[in-house]
Amino acid sequence: MLAKHLEHTLLKPEATVNDIMKLCEEAKEAGLLGVCVNPCYVPLAKHLLADSDLKIITVIGFPLGADVTAVKVLGTKLAIEEHADEIDMVMNISAFKTGNYEAVKEDIKAVVEAAKPYPVKVIIEACLLTDEEKHKATQIVGEAGAAFVKTSTGFSTGGATEADVKILVEEAKKYNMQVKAAGGIRDAECAKRMLELGAERIGTSAGPTIAQGES
Numbered sequence: 001m002l003a004k005h006l007e008h009t010l011l012k013p014e015a016t017v018n019d020i021m022k023l024c025e026e027a028k029e030a031g032l033l034g035v036c037v038n039p040c041y042v043p044l045a046k047h048l049l050a051d052s053d054l055k056i057i058t059v060i061g062f063p064l065g066a067d068v069t070a071v072k073v074l075g076t077k078l079a080i081e082e083h084a085d086e087i088d089m090v091m092n093i094s095a096f097k098t099g100n101y102e103a104v105k106e107d108i109k110a111v112v113e114a115a116k117p118y119p120v121k122v123i124i125e126a127c128l129l130t131d132e133e134k135h136k137a138t139q140i141v142g143e144a145g146a147a148f149v150k151t152s153t154g155f156s157t158g159g160a161t162e163a164d165v166k167i168l169v170e171e172a173k174k175y176n177m178q179v180k181a182a183g184g185i186r187d188a189e190c191a192k193r194m195l196e197l198g199a200e201r202i203g204t205s206a207g208p209t210i211a212q213g214e215s
Contacts, residue, residue, distance in 0.1 A: 001031075002188065002191060002192065002195075002210065002211055003030055003031045003032050003033070003207075003211040004031070004032070004033050005033060005191070005195060005199075005200065005201055005202050006030075006032045006033055006191070006201075006202050006204060006207040006210060006211060007032070007033055007034050007035065007036045007055075007057055007180075007182075007201060007202065007203045007204070007207070008023055008026060008027040008030075008032050008034070008035045008036070008204070008205070008207030008208070009035070009036040009037075009154075009182070009203050009204060009205050009207070010023045010035075010036070010037060010205060011036065011037070011038055011059060011062065011063075011153075011154070011155075015038070015041075017041075017044065020037060020041045020044055020045065020048075021044075021048060023035055023037070024045055024048040024049055024054075025048070026207065026208045027049075027054055027207060027208070028049065028052050028054065029208070030207060030208040030211045030212070031211070032054065032207045032208070032211060033054065033055060033201070034054045034055030034056060034057055034085065034086075035049070035054060035055075035056060035057065036057040036058070036059070036088065036203060037056070037057075037058060038058065038059060038062070039058050039059070039060070039075060039078070039079050039082075039084075041058075042056060042058050042079055042082045042083065042084045043082050043083075046082065046083040055085040055086055056083065056084050056085050056086075057084065057085065057086040057087075057088055057121075058079045058084045058086075058087065058088070059087075059088045059089070059090070060072050060075045060076050060079070060087055060088070060089040060090070060111060061075075061089050061090040061091075061092075062088070062089075062090055062123075062153060062155075063090060063153040063154075063155035063156070064090065064093070065089075065090030065091050065092045065093045065094070065123070065125070066092065066093075066094060069106070069107045069110050069111075072089060072107065072110065072111050072114075073110050073111060073114045076089070076111050076114040076115050076120075077114050080114075080115060080118055084118070085118060086118060086119050086120070086121065087111065087115045087118060087119070087120045087121070088120075088121045088122075088123060088150060088180075088203075089108070089111050089120060089121070089122055089123065090122075090123045090125065090153060091104055091107065091108060091122050091123065091124055091125075091137065091140075091141070092104050092107050093124075093125050093128060095107070096124075096129075096133070096137060096140075097128075097133075101136070101140055104137075104140055105140050105143060105144045106144075108120075108122055108140070108141060108144035108145075108146055109144045109145060112144060112145045112146055119146075119147035119148065120146045120147055120148070121146065121147065121148035121149070121150045121180050121201075122141040122144070122146045122148070122149055122150060123150040123151070123152065123153055123182075124137040124138065124141065124149060124150070124151070124168075125152060125153060125156050126151045126152055126158075126160075126161070126164040126167075126168070127152060127156050127157045127158030127159070127183075128156060128157065131163075131167060134164060134167045134168065134171075135167060135170075135171055137149075138167070138168050138171035138172055138177075139171055139174075139175075141175075141177070142171065142172065142174065142175025142177050143175070146177065147177065147178060148172075148177060148178045148179060148180045148200070148201065149168050149171075149172055149177060149178075149179055149180070150179070150180040150181075150182055150201075150203070151164050151165065151168065151179075151180070151181050151182055151183060152164075152182050152183030152184075153182075153183065154182055154183035154184070154203070158183065158184070159182065159183020159184030159185070160181040160182055160183045160184060160185055160194065162193060162194070162197060164181075165179060165181050165194055165197045165198065165199050166197055166198075169197060169198035169199065173198075178199075178200040178201070179198060179199045179200060179201075180199065180200070180201035180202070180203055181194040181199040181201070181202055181203070182202070182203030182204070183203070185202055185203070185204045185206070185210070186204065186205070186206040186209070186210070187206070187209070187210060187213055188210045188211075188212075188213030189213075191204070191210045
């Protein structure tokens with residue numbers, strides 16, 4: 001069932017309380033897997049979804065990945081305390097592009113440890129990477145113990161592409177890791193294609209529309 005792969009997402013800075021309330025209601029009505037919201041809205045989402053089995057996902061180091069590790073760790077611990085079910089963190093893209101791979105790995109490992117036993121998805125912002133870098137970033141994410149590697153924040157120069165998903169799936173399999181495709185996925189046909197290519201999760205602002213479009 002397509003709906004159970006969909007994370008209904010609203011991370012825009014101008015999103016209001018009413019927008020988050022609408023997001024949660026739409027996700028419940030459509031029977032989606034969960035909602036993805038900014039950290040300040042985790043308690044509200046928990047309250048609104050208390051009578052459901054929907055997951056509450058939040059973001060850390062979003063959207064640049066440039067917070068110091070201690071800030072990412074604290075944010076993760078607070079999110080878990082407020083009953084987030086999953087953490088989507090942005091890797092330190094600057095450190096990665098600099099070639100400081102060990103720092104990137106340690107940053108991710110610290111968040112993974114802080115989130116235990118809850119899963120961490122790591123956003124590598126694939127649109128900013130070469131294909132070789134996408135392979136390398138996914139390897140680092142896997143070595144750091146994350147549960148998922150994720151294509152995109154949706155806030156940079158591009159979103160998920162089929163080519164990116166293929167690369168991430170190829171590498172993720174080596175680490176028993178899953179792939180989340182996010183960014184620009186707005187219809188059922190595109191979502192199905194990402195799943196066919198091996199993605200397990202879809203992050204989208206159009207969750208109910210996609211679920212309704214399943215035939």
